Amino acid sequence: MFILGSKSTLAPFETFNLSLNLLCAYLSIWAISHVFEGSRSHFSRRLKNLALLDPLTGAGNRLSMNHYFEVELQDKSQLYLFLLDLDFFKQINDEHGHGVGDQVLIEVATLLRVVLGRGYVFRVGGEEFALFSSFANEEAALNTAEQIRARFENTTFDIDGLAINVTTSIGVAKFKSTNSLESFVNQADKQLYKAKQFGRNKVYCKFKKEHDYETVVA
Numbered sequence: 001m002f003i004l005g006s007k008s009t010l011a012p013f014e015t016f017n018l019s020l021n022l023l024c025a026y027l028s029i030w031a032i033s034h035v036f037e038g039s040r041s042h043f044s045r046r047l048k049n050l051a052l053l054d055p056l057t058g059a060g061n062r063l064s065m066n067h068y069f070e071v072e073l074q075d076k077s078q079l080y081l082f083l084l085d086l087d088f089f090k091q092i093n094d095e096h097g098h099g100v101g102d103q104v105l106i107e108v109a110t111l112l113r114v115v116l117g118r119g120y121v122f123r124v125g126g127e128e129f130a131l132f133s134s135f136a137n138e139e140a141a142l143n144t145a146e147q148i149r150a151r152f153e154n155t156t157f158d159i160d161g162l163a164i165n166v167t168t169s170i171g172v173a174k175f176k177s178t179n180s181l182e183s184f185v186n187q188a189d190k191q192l193y194k195a196k197q198f199g200r201n202k203v204y205c206k207f208k209k210e211h212d213y214e215t216v217v218a
């Protein structure tokens with residue numbers, strides 16, 4: 001009580017000095033914590049990217065596909081999955097080397113993002129990609145898958161002066177309310193298998209009648 005009630009014995013200059021010191025200390029702590037917080041969030045972003053992105057192509061990996069499907073995606077009612085695999089990719093590696101193969105994969109991922117537009121691209125295997133997007137109906141989904149197939153057929157990648165052509169086989173699946181991610185992927189995988197089996201550079205899906213393939217799909 002005595003101390004609280006006592007008059008300050010500090011001279012005005014000392015009071016000013018003390019306030020200045022306190023202000024400096026406060027600003028220093030603020031600046032340090034600010035820098036620390038900045039680098040902490042930078043590293044946490046980098047860690048997240050390392051965990052969720054394929055380091056070669058920058059596309060999402062399997063883990064981010066799971067997160068996207070299970071957590072982020074709210075409305076799956078019009079969802080379609082294109083499972084896309086490059087045809088005879090081993091030949092590119094064998095003929096031009098793994099480095100060129102890597103560059104092709106980077107170009108492929110970029111082209112997929114461009115052609116798909118709104119939608120998500122994940123690299124789920126060496127030369128296999130999973131594309132998720134919503135469409136108004138089956139025809140629209142199939143048309144887009146076919147456009148992607150045709151785009152690859154008509155694109156020549158320039159890799160360090162080498163002209164590289166690669167085609168794709170695509171299996172398409174439409175989401176059903178009973179689907180888990182695994183069963184959804186399996187559904188598309190069955191169609192991809194058919195596309196490979198029946199000649200590659202093709203789009204297959206369950207909801208398209210077999211006889212239509214001759215006319216619509218290459």
Ligand SMILES: Nc1nc2c(ncn2[C@@H]2O[C@H](COP(=O)(O)OP(=O)(O)OP(=O)(O)O)[C@@H](O)[C@H]2O)c(=O)[nH]1
Pocket residue numbers: 056085086087088089090091093097098099100101102105125126127196200
């Ligand atoms: N350059 C490169 N090649 C990869 C990578 N991951 C997988 N591969 C190669 O992809 C090739 C896949 O070969 P296969 O499974 O025989 O498939 P494919 O030659 O595309 O033939 P189909 O799929 O049957 O049309 C192998 O040569 C793998 O080494 C990668 O990250 N970089």
